[in-house]
C-alpha cells in the first residue's frame with residue numbers, strides 16, 4: 218500500500234482513565250484495511266509525540282492519529298503543522314477540547330469510524346511565545362489552574378472543578394498592558410484567554426463564538442472577579458453564552474501583545490508553560506490539516 222494511505226497511531230499510555238479497553242486491538246479490528254495500512258507507536262516520555270509525528274509526516278503518512286487527551290493532541294499536532302499530513306484524534310483524556318470542538322465522537326469505535334470516512338479539513342492554530350496551541354492559550358487564572366492541576370495526582374472533571382472552586386476567589390488579578398488591533402488596553406487582568414476553539418474542554422465554553430477556521434483568535438478578558446461575576450461567568454461557560462460585559466469582554470484579532478510588571482503564568486492547551494512578563498500571541502491561519510466527521 219502506498220505511503221499516502223498510511224496512518225500512524227501515536228498512543229500516550231499515561232493519558233486518560235485507566236480502563237480495560239485495548240485500544241490497539243480495537244484499531245486492528247475496526248480500521249478499514251481496504252483503505253489504510255497502519256502502524257501503532259507508544260510514547261515513552263513527555264515531548265516524544267512531536268518527534269514521532271514529524272517522522273511520519275516526513276515519510277509522507279496520510280494521517281497521524283493522537284490517542285490521548287489535549288496534551289497528546291497538542292504534541293502530535295505540533296509535529297504536523299504546515300505539513301500535508303492530517304491529524305486524527307482518538308480522544309482518551311478528561312477534557313478533549315479539540316475533539317469536542319470538531320465534533321469527533323468521544324467513543325473509541327465511533328472515532329475510528331471517522332478515520333475510516335477520511336474527510337479532511339484545515340484549521341487555524343495559535344502560538345503563545347512560540348508555543349503552538351490548537352484549542353486555547355491563556356495568561357492568569359487559567360494558567361494558574363493548569364500549574365496546580367499538573368502537580369495533582371488525581372485527574373478528571375471533578376478534581377478540576379473542585380480546584381477551580383477552591384482557588385477562584387483567592388487568585389489576585391495583576392496589571393497588564395495589552396495591544397489588540399492597534400488599541401492599547403491598560404487594565405487589571407484576572408484572566409486573558411486566547412481561543413482558537415470555543416472551549417477549554419469538558420464543554421466549558423470560554424469563547425462561544427470562536428470558529429476554528431475563521432483566521433481569528435477570540436480573546437476573552439476578565440479584568441477582575443468577585444463572587445457574582447464568577448457565578449455569571451461559570452453559568453455562561455456551561456451554557457455556551459456570552460457573559461455580560463461587566464464580567465468579560467471579547468475581542469477578535471490575529472495578534473496580541475501583552476506586557477506585565479510582575480511575571481504572569483501562561484499555558485497552551487492546558488499545559489502550564491511557566492511565567493513571563495511579555496507575551497506574543499499569534500494566529501496561523503489554516504496551518505493544520507485534520508480529519509473530521511462528514
Ligand SMILES: Nc1ncnc2c1ncn2[C@@H]1O[C@H](COP(=O)(O)OP(=O)(O)OP(=O)(O)O)[C@@H](O)[C@H]1O
Pocket residue numbers: 229230231232233234260261262263264265285286287288289290292309310311312313372373487488
Ligand atoms: N509516555 C509518557 N509518559 C509520561 N508523560 C507522557 C508520555 N507521553 C506523553 N506524556 C505527557 O502527558 C501529558 C498529558 O497527556 P494528555 O493530556 O494526553 O492526558 P491527560 O492528562 O490524561 O488528559 P487531560 O489533559 O484531558 O486530563 C502530555 O502533555 C505529554 O507531554
